[in-house]
Amino acid sequence: xxxxxxxxxxxxxxxxxxxxxxxxxxxxxxxxxxxxxxxxxxxxxxxxxxxxxxxxxxxxxxxxxxxxxxxxxxxxxxxxxxxxxxxxxxxxxxxxxxxxxxxxxxxxxxxxxxxxxxxxxxxxxxxxxxxxxxxxxxxxxxxxxxxxxxxxxxxxxxxxxxxxxxxxxxxxxxxxxxxxxxxxxxxxxxxxxxxxxxxxxxxxxxxxxxxxxxxxxxxxxxxxxxxxxxxxxxxxxxxxxxxxxxxxxxxxxxxxxxxxxxxxxxxxxxxxxxxxxxxxxxxxxxxxxxxxxxxxxxxxxxxxxxxxxxxxxxxxxxxxxxxxxxxxxxxxxxxxxxxxxxxxxxxxxxxxxxxxxxxxxxxxxxxxxxxxxxxxxxxxxxxxxxxxxxxxxxxxxxxxxxxxxxxxxxxxxxxxxxxxxxxxxxxxxxxxxxxxxxxxxxxxxxxxxxxxxxxxxxxxxxxxxxxxxxxxxxxxxxxxxxxxxxxxxxxxxxxxxxxxxxxxxxxxxxxxxxxxxxxxxxxxxxxxxxxxxxxxxxxxxxxxxxxxxxxxxxxxxxxxxxxxxxxxxxxxxxxxxxxxxxxxxxxxxxxxxxxxxxxxxxxxxxxxxxxxxxxxxxxxxxxxxxxxxxxxxxxxxxxxxxxxxxxxxxxxxxxx
Amino acid sequence: xxxxxxxxxxxxxxxxxxxxxxxxxxxxxxxxxxxxxxxxxxxxxxxxxxxxxxxxxxxxxxxxxxxxxxxxxxxxxxxxxxxxxxxxxxxxxxxxxxxxxxxxxxxxxxxxxxxxxxxxxxxxxxxxxxxxxxxxxxxxxxxxxxxxxxxxxxxxxxxxxxxxxxxxxxxxxxxxxxxxxxxxxxxxxxxxxxxxxxxxxxxxxxxxxxxxxxxxxxxxxxxxxxxxxxxxxxxxxxxxxxxxxxxxxxxxxxxxxxxxxxxxxxxxxxxxxxxxxxxxxxxxxxxxxxxxxxxxxxxxxxxxxxxxxxxxxxxxxxxxxxxxxxxxxxxx
Numbered sequence: 001x002x003x004x005x006x007x008x009x010x011x012x013x014x015x016x017x018x019x020x021x022x023x024x025x026x027x028x029x030x031x032x033x034x035x036x037x038x039x040x041x042x043x044x045x046x047x048x049x050x051x052x053x054x055x056x057x058x059x060x061x062x063x064x065x066x067x068x069x070x071x072x073x074x075x076x077x078x079x080x081x082x083x084x085x086x087x088x089x090x091x092x093x094x095x096x097x098x099x100x101x102x103x104x105x106x107x108x109x110x111x112x113x114x115x116x117x118x119x120x121x122x123x124x125x126x127x128x129x130x131x132x133x134x135x136x137x138x139x140x141x142x143x144x145x146x147x148x149x150x151x152x153x154x155x156x157x158x159x160x161x162x163x164x165x166x167x168x169x170x171x172x173x174x175x176x177x178x179x180x181x182x183x184x185x186x187x188x189x190x191x192x193x194x195x196x197x198x199x200x201x202x203x204x205x206x207x208x209x210x211x212x213x214x215x216x217x218x219x220x221x222x223x224x225x226x227x228x229x230x231x232x233x234x235x236x237x238x239x240x241x242x243x244x245x246x247x248x249x250x251x252x253x254x255x256x257x258x259x260x261x262x263x264x265x266x267x268x269x270x271x272x273x274x275x276x277x278x279x280x281x282x283x284x285x286x287x288x289x290x291x292x293x294x295x296x297x298x299x300x301x302x303x304x305x306x307x308x309x310x311x312x313x314x315x316x317x318x319x320x321x322x323x324x325x326x327x328x329x330x331x332x333x334x335x336x337x338x339x340x341x342x343x344x345x346x347x348x349x350x351x352x353x354x355x356x357x358x359x360x361x362x363x364x365x366x367x368x369x370x371x372x373x374x375x376x377x378x379x380x381x382x383x384x385x386x387x388x389x390x391x392x393x394x395x396x397x398x399x400x401x402x403x404x405x406x407x408x409x410x411x412x413x414x415x416x417x418x419x420x421x422x423x424x425x426x427x428x429x430x431x432x433x434x435x436x437x438x439x440x441x442x443x444x445x446x447x448x449x450x451x452x453x454x455x456x457x458x459x460x461x462x463x464x465x466x467x468x469x470x471x472x473x474x475x476x477x478x479x480x481x482x483x484x485x486x487x488x489x490x491x492x493x494x495x496x497x498x499x500x501x502x503x504x505x506x507x508x509x510x511x512x513x514x515x516x517x518x519x520x521x522x523x524x525x526x527x528x529x530x531x532x533x534x535x536x537x538x539x540x541x542x543x544x545x546x547x548x549x550x551x552x553x554x555x556x557x558x559x560x561x562x563x564x565x566x567x568x569x570x571x572x573x574x575x576x577x578x579x580x581x582x583x584x585x586x587x588x589x590x591x592x593x594x595x596x597x598x599x600x601x602x603x604x605x606x607x608x609x610x611x612x613x614x615x616x617x618x619x620x621x622x623x624x625x626x627x628x629x630x631x632x633x634x635x636x637x638x639x640x641x642x643x644x645x646x647x648x649x650x651x652x653x654x655x656x
Numbered sequence: 657x658x659x660x661x662x663x664x665x666x667x668x669x670x671x672x673x674x675x676x677x678x679x680x681x682x683x684x685x686x687x688x689x690x691x692x693x694x695x696x697x698x699x700x701x702x703x704x705x706x707x708x709x710x711x712x713x714x715x716x717x718x719x720x721x722x723x724x725x726x727x728x729x730x731x732x733x734x735x736x737x738x739x740x741x742x743x744x745x746x747x748x749x750x751x752x753x754x755x756x757x758x759x760x761x762x763x764x765x766x767x768x769x770x771x772x773x774x775x776x777x778x779x780x781x782x783x784x785x786x787x788x789x790x791x792x793x794x795x796x797x798x799x800x801x802x803x804x805x806x807x808x809x810x811x812x813x814x815x816x817x818x819x820x821x822x823x824x825x826x827x828x829x830x831x832x833x834x835x836x837x838x839x840x841x842x843x844x845x846x847x848x849x850x851x852x853x854x855x856x857x858x859x860x861x862x863x864x865x866x867x868x869x870x871x872x873x874x875x876x877x878x879x880x881x882x883x884x885x886x887x888x889x890x891x892x893x894x895x896x897x898x899x900x901x902x903x904x905x906x907x908x909x910x911x912x913x914x915x916x917x918x919x920x921x922x923x924x925x926x927x928x929x930x931x932x933x934x935x936x937x938x939x940x941x942x943x944x945x946x947x948x949x950x951x952x953x954x955x956x957x958x959x960x961x962x963x964x965x966x967x968x969x970x971x972x973x974x975x976x977x978x979x980x981x982x983x984x985x986x987x988x
Contacts, residue, residue, distance in 0.1 A: 082886045113892050122889030134880040137899050138979055149888050184978040200888065 027100045029208055029240050030056040030079060035092035035108065037074055037083070037264075048074050050264040051092065056208060061234065061241040063251040063272070065287070066261035067305075067521040068490075072244045075261070076210045079242070080121055081112040098124060098207050123153035126201035130213035132193035136185040142169070143181035146200045153204045168199045171236075173229060190379070191222040195229070202233060209234075210242045215250065219378045219546040221605075224590035227254060228602035246520045248291055249592030252276060253600050260284045276596050290524040292549040293594055298573060302553065304524035308475030308495075312536050315469065319505060323538030327370035330404055331508065331540050332390070332412075335364045337399035339385055359385040360396070361564035364634070367508070372534060372541040374555025374572075376548060376587070382564040383544045387510055390542070391427055392420065405507075425455055428501040432513040434493035438485040444471070444496055445481040451503045470499040474529060491522030495529065502533070511543045515550060527554055548591050552576055557640065560584045567620075569634070570641040580643045580654060582616045619645045619653055661971060668963050675959040676734075680727050683943075683952050689719050690743045690946045717741070730949070734956060740949025744942070749953045753935060757920070759828055760934040764919040766850055767858045775862045779869025784896065786874060794866070801863030810856045810929040817852070826931040828853070834933075853930055857923045872907050876900035909976060913969030917961040 037049035049071050056062045064072050077083045079094055094107040110117050126149075129135040136145060146168065147161035156164075162181065169177035172195040185193055194214065201209055211230065215223035227250065234241055243254055251258060252272065259269040260281065268281040279285050289303040312320075339360040360382045367373045375383045388394040390401060392412065401412040403423070415423055428451075431437035438447060448467040452458065458466065468478035474495040485493055494514060501509055514530070515523045531554060534541055545551045551558055558575050560568040560583065568581040579585045592600055623629045630646040637643060637651045645654070691713050695705050714720050718729055733740060739749040778798075782791045814826065828849050833842040876882070877900050885895040924936035931937075935954070942951040974981045 080887055082883060118889050118891060120889070121887055127887045129880060129884065131880055135884045137881040137885070137903070139903055139977060140898075148890065152889050184982065186979055186982065197884075200884075 026058045026060070027097060028055040028095075029058040029097060030242075031095040031097075031104070032075070032079070033093045033095065035075075035078065035094065036090045037071075037078055037087055038090045039084075039087045041086075045090070047090075048087070048264050049078070052261070052264065052266050053092075054259045054266055054269050056240050056242055057257070058207065058240050059234075059238050060256040061243055061254050062257045062259060063243045063245060063255035064259050064261060065246060065248070065251060065284075067246060067287070068519040070261045071264040072261055073212060074264075076127065076212055076242065076244060079107065079208075080125055080127055080210065081107065081110070081117040082121070083112065096120070096125075119153070122149045122201075122206075123204045124206050125208045125210065126204070126206045127210040127212060128194070128197045128201050128214050130216050132190050132197055132217060135197055136193060138185055141182050141184055142188070142196050146196065146203055149200060149203050165199070165203065168203050169196070171233070172196075172199045172202075173225075174199075190218060191225070194218065194222075194226055198226075198229065198233070202237060202239075205237050206239055208240045208242065210244070212244045213246070214243075216245070216247070220548060220587065221378050221590050223250075224592070224600060224602075224605045227592070227600070228605050230254070231602055246287075247592070248288060248594035249293065252594050252596050252598075253592045260287075273596060276594070287520065288594065291520050291594065292524070292527070292547075292553040294549050294552060294576065294588070294591055295593060295595060295598075296553075298552075302524040302528060304528055305521045306525060308525060308529065310475035310529065310532070311472050313466075313469035313473060315466070316473075316505065316537060320536065320538045323370070323507070327368075327538070329369050330366050331369040332367040333400075333402045333404070334366070334386075334390070335400045335402075337363050337386065337389060337401070338397045339382075339389060339394065340397055358564045360389070362399075363559075363561075363564075363566040365559055365566065365569060367540060367542065368557075369507075369540055370534075370538060371556040372543055372554055374551040374558040375542065375544045375561060376546065376551050376558060377561035378587075379546060381561040383561055384512060386561075387429075387512055387542065387544060391429055391510055392424075421455070425504040426506050427508045427510060428504060428506040430494075430497055430501050430509060430511040430514045433517050434490050434497055435485075435517075437497055438493055438500075440485055443482055443484055447485075447496065448481075448500055448503055451500065455504060457504070466503070470503055473502065473533070474499045489522070490518050491525055494518060494522075494526050498526075498530070498533070502537070506539070508540045508542065511541060513544055513546070516545060516547060523550075530554065548587065560587065565632070565644060566634070567644045568642070570643075574638070574641045578641075580637060580641075582620055619649045622646070660974070661967075664967055664970065668967065671963055672960060675963075676731055676956055677727075679952055679955045679959065680730065683946070683948050683955075684723065686946060689714075690717075690948055691719060693946050694743065713743075717743075730952060734953065739953040739957075742942070742947055742950040744945055744947045744950070749950050752950060753938065753954065753957075756933055756935045756938060759932075760921075760936070761919055762846075763828070763850065763853055763857070763923075763932065763934055766854045767861070767923075768915060768919070770854050770858045771862045771865055774858075775865035775869060779866045780873060780896070780901065782866065782870040783873035783877060795870075798863040798866045801859045802867070804859065806856055806860060806923070807925045807929045809859060810852075810926050813852055813856060814930070828932050828934075853923075853926065853932055856930070857926050868907060869904065872904035873900060876903045879903075906973060906977060909972050910969050912972065913965035913967070914962070916965030916968075917958045920961060921958055 032055070033053050034051045035049050035053070036047060036051060038045040038047050040046075052071070052075065054062070054064075064075065066072050074083070074087065077087070078089060083089070089108045092108060095104040096107050097104040105116070107117065107120075136142070143162065143165055144158075146165045147156075147158050150156045150161040150164060151158060154161075166177045166181055169180050174180045174192065174195060180188075180192075180196070185196070188196065198214075209230075214230070215226050218226060230241065231254065233239075241254075243250070245251060255272045257270065258272050258275040260267045260275070260283065262283045267283050268275065268279070275284070279288060286303065286305050290305050292302055337360055338358070340356050340358050342356045363382075363386065365373070375386065377383050385394065389396045390412070392415075396413065399413075403410040403412050403426075405426075410419075410423065412423065442450075445464065445467055448470055449460075449463045452463045452466065457463065464481075467481060471478045471481060476492065476495060476499070480488075485496070488496065494517075498514075511530070515526050518526060527550065530541070533539060541554075543551065543555055552572060555572055557569070557571050559566050560575070560581065562583045568575065568579070568584045575584065576588070579588060590600065590605055618624060622632050630648075632644050633647050634642045634644055635649060635651060637654065643654070691710050694713075695710055698705050718726055721729070730740065739753075741747070742749050742752050745752045778794050782794050785791050829842060829845045830849075833839075833845055836842060879900065882895065882900050885899050886892075890898070921936060921939070923934070924940055926932075927934045927936035928940065939951065939954050941947075942954065
């Protein structure tokens, strides 16, 4: 405590730190100096922070960038004093100074539960987390949880805190803040939960807000709204923000300064302009090239940080040549597919009301052999429901799905028994979450053999040999077959998931957000692998994502879904160069670009997207302001570019 | 919620009818009836048997009626609060059980309170200090308690009490107080005798509860919302009690339902070993001597308490956990 604050951060040897921003007459609220944190792993210490130094100027936004495992989250936990039990600070200091005139306090020298630190937490330094679904207690009301911070730090009674909390809920954009006071987290959507979390973090007007991947779990439009909200609140409350993220698009739009972390050390830091225009460190350069963006060329290949080698087993080669000959013909034809869900809502003590939601509303599309068909849209737009009906996991209310191959046409929806089982071999799925989609109690060998056993493919010995080939196919060592999923990283697990999907040599691979749970550094790796496998094995993909840049990188044709409807369907180039439907345009507008000259328009974004449906210009709106309604239909603008408009609209009408 | 409770109360009726059928069948399963085993007993002790009296007894209790008629008679009386007549004690069942009921409830309550008082602090300590020496040590004793049969522990304690301290620990009070009106010395005597049965009956329950509290709390301690609470500046103890502990209590509340019948049944085997005047030994004796009304009514009483207990648990869970209250009824 009595020690003097060092003149500048970055005196540590291994940490080159950029020059301070010129022209900013403010002090540093946090100055991390040569910080070491170790995790105790069964008696041996593993250093996760190895002499990291950086600063957070008061009122500014500092972005902390790096892949998972680089020590970003540990850094935020060390600053807050909420390190897990196994971790402890082994050296260095964290200087905290709220105002220019205050004496700096070394937080690293105080125990986590000392009164000084408990007072700072939630009062002066607060945090929001990545996962809005789990970061609030399900048993307590939103009001209770937010008011708790005021009770602790301002000594208010709960009833006194209520008006302040409701005002805060209003500020973070709750449509009905009075009602939200007594609601439980489970009654709110992911976006609203994240807003509640932000309200909780900001209720005591902290000097520093740590945002730990605040938008990673949200879809693009929600991400843009939350970022806009954070920007807005920072202006109003004048706090500093430490933004932990791996999305360079977010960094470009939010940060004043950037700190790049790798393996517990600071690789590079400085003003955001310097970092983007003149990246010095090879790691940062690599990271910039590993992330798909809307600005890259259509045939440009992502440079994954760690490339993988894979080989195609000979047994698969002959099928491939046959398939490549058939490329371009229709494989699957979906017509007028519909699905409604009824939700029973308990309103009061006596009555139950049911409401019906059209999850998928009359959509039609064809999938060509050998192509990758992408489906994009916000969460809840019906992407996954559509997929589930294609793989016969859900029964549609009406519509048809036809499968074309050399044996003729098959009606997928009417298949039963042995025919259905045979068809399942041709369509396989890759799931979003690599952690829950593999059984923790099965070895990789058992996981890969299971589909073969179900379909009676070959003897046990054949299956084991084939499993080894599958491992090589996704770039993993066959010697790993005896291991359990927990010994693999997220990217490796997702590759095992892909190998399992390929075990039955399917023709169509259905990928439901296969990279959205992965870290940026392995995202490129898995995307490249999927792309290579597609051409090498002659596969057809249906690929769902809420990330437009990912879809743009991998898909040949793309369908845009909004509230259960397909609003636009076009080739990749047509969709991104010449989007016609206002929803597609809005969706493209909210993607943050990793480019300082291309900032997001936060004012426009803060309007609710769902509500924009009614403001759409006449040809795109089913219901006009004068109350007239019309049937909607898909019309073709060109070959391979369709858009949903009012019946009777001609393509010429849209050009004006 | 209200509809839910109404529905649950309605669903209790078929459950209880089913239970009564099963109970009735089981107590009728052994060959013969009470009068037969009564006569057998008399003959065995060399007394003469008045066949006319046996026939009178059969007539009186409707033992000659067909099975379904006897069932209806039994159930009908049960509903009106007439639990039948114990052949063996020559008194109404309600009186026979009633005499022992309050002692049983006393022993059971003492046991439950002891279980909670010991299990909660230890379980919470073990969970918050996972893999420490304290956790290992307490876990060891917990497993020991779990693995020791109650009646064996009762025998061992009786032996040591007799040989080392020279006191008899059987019974629930000194012999001179039995059937005496309540007085201060009698109360003290009961308290003295309560210690051993409480410890014996409570041991395995305590051990099991420690393990469950530890496991449930450990699951919750890893959740993100606990970190949120700490990051908000909630002091450590309050952050533990308000969030993860409250959350881990669901299992405990769900358990309260099964306590209701346990309070009344009074740990049968231990009660016999320690010769406690609770309802447990009564039930066993009734089953042995085919004292049909006593056994049947007693079992039916336990079944009813079980169903009511489960209902109470479910209602309590609904009030405590908004997820259970608000989530029901969603369907595809």
